[in-house]
Amino acid sequence: MRYLQTFRLIEAVARAGSMRKAAQDMNITASALNRRINRFEDEFGAELFERLAGGVRLNPAGELVLHHYRATLSDLSRVQGQVADLSGERRGHVSIACSQALLPYFLPRQIARYRAEHRGVTFSVNVRDRAQAEQELATYSSDLALVFEPVYLVDFEVVHVAPQAVNVVMRADHPLARKPELRLRDCLDTPHVAPSAKFGVRHLLDFAARRGTRRVSPVVETESFELIRHYVLHEGVIGFQIPIGLRDPGDGSIVFRPISERDLPPGNLILGQMRGRTLPVASARFAMQLSTALKDYPGEMR
Amino acid sequence: MRYLQTFRLIEAVARAGSMRKAAQDMNITASALNRRINRFEDEFGAELFERLAGGVRLNPAGELVLHHYRATLSDLSRVQGQVADLSGERRGHVSIACSQALLPYFLPRQIARYRAEHRGVTFSVNVRDRAQAEQELATYSSDLALVFEPVYLVDFEVVHVAPQAVNVVMRADHPLARKPELRLRDCLDTPHVAPSAKFGVRHLLDFAARRGTRRVSPVVETESFELIRHYVLHEGVIGFQIPIGLRDPGDGSIVFRPISERDLPPGNLILGQMRGRTLPVASARFAMQLSTALKDYPGEMR
DNA sequence: GCAGGTGGTGCATTTTTTGCACCGCATCGG
């Protein structure tokens, strides 16, 4: 849609922090860009940027305008989706921000299932931590967010909640593997690998540990859940993960056990969208599929 | 905002039902208009109009696009209002669709009170019957609707409810004026003036009368509540009205009495907005003022 | 005080949009 070009330019300037840089990014002269911005500010009736010595920065009015633009864009693509839909094409695009735990099994399967029925629908999957995911919704960068223990922000509208107990993952020959359920103190007494602070699993662990006046002191701390799963194979340590990101490989090499609910209540895996927003058809349908899939998914193990 | 011109043209074509007529309305050549429409359809990826022999008509895709445009426009003006607001100006515009009963006393007073504090805010008051008022919200033609007994449509979001008992209005020397409360049968036995079927008051009367296997048979039927109020002065008949549209003139020429709740439950005067829409600041504030004013307003008489 | 960055501007050039004339087509009325 060419008529939104000016907004695209505004966004570019906001991102670049300088008109000249933005002009380069958008393959246009700084002069042309400058004039479009100025003209828009005239028509709109207010300046959008603070003119500083080293460039420009959005002022509050600019923030509002940019938000309006993103909302408009989102609504427009929703309309395009609906139009394609009523011509019987079932086209569209779903963008989802999610936690890492969804990557190995759950999401690939769900996306494949959806695409099996609607070949015209494409996906973008953005891995974000729980804070970023909500930001992603607020800027209309993603339609949906599926995150473990999000930091309830105002704009986050919960679509579905799936409880997930934190599990311990370890090699099958680990001493703790003999018990069907583990106590938190046993885990903390054992050398362990843990995700870094910005993840929900770690947040729950830290919280529960503090309650017992203990501390989580990982031998390896990482941002990658995949690394955790693989690391426990190389050293006799334990890792933490939620069941939706786990699956028994079948060769008996690895096992997982839930941590007792007495020590650690289940966290919530939450599917959400931007509050009050009307989602494109494809996203709305996919969200429904996710909801029912999550309902049937085992909260404990699998 | 010039960049929305194409949408304005689309709207004009939809309204005129023909490109040539729309071109005249918009002071532009039919050729230019035609090309803009065609180009937009190209970019958008779908036709918006059915090309008929005698002109064009919006197809479903076009309806969606037009709705998107109106929503965009509404959001944009909201943003403009907010921007003006944060520069401390308190500007804005409030458009309200309302029933006739609000015209003589309630709305003028409320608007004046609001404008006394915010001189920069302007108003448009559109008198609509209860069906039209909801339509008005759905097309973003009005921000608020204040209607008696609306025909609950899906897009109508209730902001406030104020019960209003139907009152009988008559000259002070009318025989029925002696009773403090009237029965419906007495009213129907007396020559009466009533509003036409599309109004809430009449709807309630018809409903209640049918329950008692009676019929409302007015000697004068009108769309004007003002006419009703004045007509009862000239002939010894009674009229029907809700208390918010009534006020004792003080000279004792006219009186009003409620109809017993046994015969006729109070109707609801409802303040509403388009579902899910974020109102401009001025409209939102005015809606709050209306809510509190309605809460204090007598539901019976005054 | 100079070098390198910024936003803004006058003017010629390029791109886009518009107006005019005209086409093919469907409908309607004699």
Added chain:
DNA sequence: CCGATGCGGTGCAAAAAATGCACCACCTGC
């Protein structure tokens, strides 16, 4: 049956708008 009329669409030249280029004034940091 056949013009007359009104419709959407198109080729081409004119008008209007956006752009690129060169340049200005300004600020900042070295």
